Amino acid sequence: MLARVLFGRTWLAAPVIVLLATPFAAHAQSTQPGKTGAPDPVLARVDGHDIRSSEVMALIRRLPQQSQEVPMEKLVPAMVDTLINTQLIQEAAEKEHLQNDEEVKRRLATAQDGIMRQVYIERLVAKDLTDPKLHAEYDDYIKAVPRGEEIDARHILVKTEAEAKQIIAQLEHGADFVKLAKEKSIDPAGKDSGGDLGWFTKDQMVPEFADAAFSLKVGQFTKTPVKTRFGWHVIKLVDRRVAPPPSFDDVKRQLVMRIQTDVIGATVKELRNHAKIEIIGPDGKPVPEAAAPAGASDTTSTGKK
Secondary structure, eight states: OHHHHTTTTHHHHHHHHHHHTSOOHHHHGGGSTTSSOOOOOEEEEETTEEEEHHHHHHHHHTSOHHHHTSOHHHHHHHHHHHHHHHHHHHHHHHHTTGGGOHHHHHHHHHHHHHHHHHHHHHHHHHTTOOHHHHHHHHHHHHHHSOOOEEEEEEEEEESSHHHHHHHHHHHHTTOOHHHHHHHHOOOHHHHHHTSEEEEEEGGGSOHHHHHHHHTSOTTOBOSSOEEETTEEEEEEEEEEEEOOOOOHHHHHHHHHHHHHHHHHHHHHHHHHHTSOOBEEOTTSSEEOGGGSOTTHHHHHOBOOO
16 A cells, blocks of 8 residues: 555656666567557657557556556556656657767677577577477376375364364264364364365475374374464365376476477587587686586687587
């Protein structure tokens, strides 16, 4: 709430300063008028330069997630103002003829090199990021990843050991676990669900709880209270099974990263095999590549194609 009260100052200051100082045209060019045929009204004009809705929305998408949650009726005017300031700074820089400045040219050359490398890698990886390749990678992943056991359990959480012992005594006399969980548990979710925890693996719970729960047989409950940092638990095992494999969508991001790593690694290896690489030591003399520190060739080598 305080952040929104400070909307015009502290809350948005850092993101706006960053956006003022970074290139923007590349982010907005895909939404320029005429590209999609969609309406793209002018929201402001600075010395004849139009600031359009598409530019404002592109700028909003670059903000931190917290900033994007501000109501649009507040966010849009703030971003229009930011783009006005951006255009004014751009015009001021052009009046200083900075487009001909050597520092600007040097930075542009450096940025161009980085963009070229990025585009090269993106296009290289894109060739392998096909659905058949991803699904083949998924099949290999499923075969390689061990499938552990998981259980379905319920619990009743109370503040003291004495309370837990009283609940165990009631269960031993035939009391209903679900009913007791709704009546006694201080776990907010437990009150609504009768203590249901759903399916989980051993590593998803704190050790004390997991050890007690996984030692039970189906239908059993713990005969002594289980203490964790959350309080005292009474646990009942509902069922157990071999954990199902993660879905394709669950691990797709991980699979993409694996393929990217493999493709880039293989490409770099091939490039190194066809390049002349010299590692230069502190004394200015060549050092055999095998004797160079790991990664040194990435920053101190020279290559000749």
